[in-house]
Amino acid sequence: MPGAQGPLSQEQLRLLTATLEAMPEGALIVSPDLRVVAVNRRFTQLFGLDGAVDTSYGAPTDPLVAHLVAHHLPHSGEMVELYRQSLKRTATARSQVSRLAEYRVRDGRMLRRHLSPVRLGGAPDGTLLGHLWLLEDITDRQAYEDELRHHAGVLGDLARERATFTARTLHELRTPLATVLSFCDLLLDPATGPLTTDQSDFLTAIHRNARRLRDALDGLLHTFADDHARPLAVFAPFSVPALVTRVALHALGRSAGSPAPFVSVSCEEGPEPVGDEDLLEDAVTALVSNAVKYTPRDGSVEITARPLPTGQWEVVVADDGIGIPVEFQETVFEPFVRASNARRSEYPGTGLGLSTAQDAVRLHGGSLCVRSKEGVGSVFTMRLPFSAAVPAEAREPRRSRERREPRESRDSTA
Template identity: 30%
Template structure:
């Protein structure tokens, strides 16, 4: 029960009196209790889901690394050790395994972010080496679609102080996404520079199918595909861009997109450019 009372002066009797209201708040308290219980159940379910995804993903990553490792050994061996058909099969295994490993790693990152266990581990790394790795990883995908990838890195950007693993994941997802949604014989460019406020600005531009204005607000939501038919044609789980946004924000940065249907998209992320010299 809830009681509200106040004292007032009765002019007719010239004496103080008390007026009040008595309300039954049992239903309100019960509803509040149900809301708290529902919130706790939802948080527990989310935590259980994240832990399950993380455990399964880690279990998948070990055998996948073995598959990819032995695929590399076969492909890098004696040129005459595999027939042309066998080499084609091994390349298909490596391509499929690499795609699956990317998804597994994305699930692990998402799970760690949701459970609060994700660690930000910045270090100084050499930009040309990272770009070389990115070219090697994305080159074969672009080659199959005859897509030209151009990297434009300002000469004064040689070293960067950031979480190299997460920075590489951001670039990898944005570039492979650009390749995936760009028709054959298209173009993808990666531009890295310092903006007017001395932040590191990276733009991945493509000549792809573009994104409708009404779909912009769905881009960075996890497990969301903009269109079912697009999902069937291009594949994917809808994890890439949501993960990219989380990783950019872990660096204290922001990400934005400009796009026009039929003309392509520009994804730009900006993170603080910390002086590498002071961190060596």
């Protein structure tokens, strides 16, 4: 009879059967000598065993195997003995490993089988009572998962088509913008000839707004274009103090002649990290531009850069501007998210600056975080390892390219 220590008592059997009946799956416990220990109604319903096979305590499993082979499993005849031998090997196995399998029965249902050893007392070295067979009908779930995979594939195709279309459209829009900016530069150049005050003001406004539109398009291109449409990152050693100083001077130059907060820069010397200087310059530019934009004219912006003993560079941009509400401090790095106080104020922006900056920092194995209090100010901290893990496609000599003017902030938040 079942159990290496003799038959189960009536109380033990009653508790075991009640436990199996509480399970949503079909459950069967087979003893090491291939007899039924316990079975629940769900198991008998799955295979139509009521009245067809004896499933009482101590009944042999041979008739059960024969019934399953004849009516449900995809084989018959000589397969009865093969299934019986497989059942015997499982029932007498000493392994503690649970097994999971899925198979389709003749009527088209998909069943998931979970097989686990059952030991008295639950201890790994306890007496083996048998093996628990749990069977679950996952036909509907499988169909749902198949349909979900199909829809996911369709959505993926649509997303790639959208990305390709968006990238091409944005490239087409950038071409005339580049022409506008070039002619503005030419007309503003003193060598071209003198301009009246009104003409100079008009051209400056055109140039400023064309740059803003170009940077918005660049942000959209970064967000929507697929990986193949984006320029490859080019990793090479660069100077963090030089980068930070260049961004700060550019921010000061843009604010010349207009009310702006006081900007201070403090940079320590240190080892040159390896990374894409242009991408990181854009990231720092986004932080500094936002700080200047959202800080009142009587406020201040402090930019510091220093190497850390942990083998990282730390760049901090602190301001005493409008700050970021608590509920936006986690989502502020997501695309198109702008804090509520930034939207209420007349600050232009697309909500892409911080998202793009975080992508650039993560590409270099670094981190970007914020501490802020609404109405008090914000502190953005960027940390970059001295030696980033260089992506395979970027492992090439740095292309010689002319240092471009840092972009305007793509603006993200407050």
